[in-house]
Amino acid sequence: MAIIEVRDLVKRYGDRTVLDGVGFDVEESEIFGILGPNGAGKSTLVESIAGLRIPESGTIQIAGLDPQRDRRGLPQVLGVQLQQSELPGKLKVGEALELYGSFYREPLDWRELIGPLGLSDKVRVQYRHLSGGQKQRLSIALALIGNPKVVILDELTTGLDPQARRDVWDLIENVRARGVTVVLVSHFMEEVERLCDRLAVIDGGNLVALDTPAGLIRQSEDRQQLRFRPSAPIDTALLIAVPEVISVQASGGFLEVTGTGELLLAVTKELDRHHVTATDLRLEQTTLEDAFVSLTGRSLNDRN
Template identity: 70%
Template sequence: MEKIIEVNDLVKRYGGKTTVDGVSFSVGEGEIFGILGPNGAGKTTTVECIQGLRKPDGGSIRVAGLDPQREERELKELLGAQLQETELPDLLKVREAMELYSSFYRDPVDWRELIDDLGLADKLETQFRRLSGGQKQRLSIALAVVGNPRIAVLDELTTGLDPQARRDTWDLIERIRDRGVTIVLVTHFMEEAERLCDRLALIDSGRVVAVDTPAGFVAKVDDRQRLRFRPSAPLDHGLLAGLPEVTNVERAGSQLVVTGTGNLLHAVTTLLAQQQVIAGDLRVEQTTLDDAFVALTGRSLDK
């Protein structure tokens, strides 16, 4: 995959505090690349340096071969951004905002088609103040990509949204990527990162802990699965323990907990069917990205 963003040993200080401390990663063209970490980890500062909004104190950045500080004008033509906080004048209508932002670019997309794709076609004459939180986020995404960018930087765009609006926004991000846009997604939501990102840079206290796929992070920690169920009839534990996929069987009250790897669910349910045993209250538990973060940093993401 061709690299479209390269960040090497990035350093940014504010006063005597180092906010970004030697951050390095690359982003491949066409992927959704996540920057994941707790609040205050240096995520937003990092992407602001990528966008040319902040001047680094050390290291180097290249975006499609451009230096964000020296070639800012050229960069604006190929990079769109949805900032952590986006506000427009209360009385500005959706149509007026799209016409205004579209006029900033030499080769914008058809903003009417874009607005239709984002489900805002019936809000063209609606003032910004009258849009719902989800509609404002859709509009901010539209403004970020109306310039027909190769890259879109989306910073904490689902913060404050209800669960349904958040999932709707995730669908929109995938559709933007399907348009051929490389996306850099800044987030502290684990579920969002797991759902959307091809790869992730895990950042904590201004440093990159690791870069990998969501599945790769989980595999680094523990790729085992756990099945919990209540057998409908007595069951010889040795039958379960004898399955190649099973590494451990233990009882937890009235439940059995079976730990293993590979296609564990299929192996266990097939055996239960052969023994005419029903798995009541069956749950499948796997190591999550949140578990990986705790293992790699020693603390929870929300602390």
């Protein structure tokens, strides 16, 4: 059952269309990822869902609520952590958590949140003295403290070290296990592959793909790259003649063979026919990053 419904969403800034008819559903208890290059419209999309921006047209429903018409009821079901947020500099961590908890009918015990987020020893520390990563973790706690049905997390692990990032991933998986629906905007491929049930790829204000991470990989061109050192010289024309092979390049004593299908089996059979063995062999298959580039023509961190 869909807990978020987005239909034909259009948002413009002047003569620039940032969202151009975007629509999708998010199911209950799903971790739903939103991917896109910088400037693709991701933040505008989640800010519209959160009611922070008013679209020109289209409809949004979150647990049956309209973000614009139901502004009083929406915070009771929706928690939001945005890329940039600020609190008064002298406000202490514990004070912020107590304050935010008081806004909700059935808040979580904030003491249960701060442990996994590494903030247990920061309760009496003023906000202005927190590092960037600690401020990020506090913003996650504030998004979750209202015990929401849905939480939007925009670049939730930016600025965190690898161990802290994995601790936050564990926390998000535990949040989902309680029945919370998570909308996750991220540029970490490892993060979305681990956490997300489905991914929406946004590019140029359009929804260009919607599938599971594995499904997006299958949608992309099924290319593989085989890299090995031949035990004896071999004419690359022999390998290029193999139906599964697209190209062959020699580099530093290695051969790099790009192809499709049962590439490994086909190449090793051809090598065996000529009494050549592939040593130091490595097979690289299509990744989610490859699929993203195939769909958008750009890498995730491309600013142009």
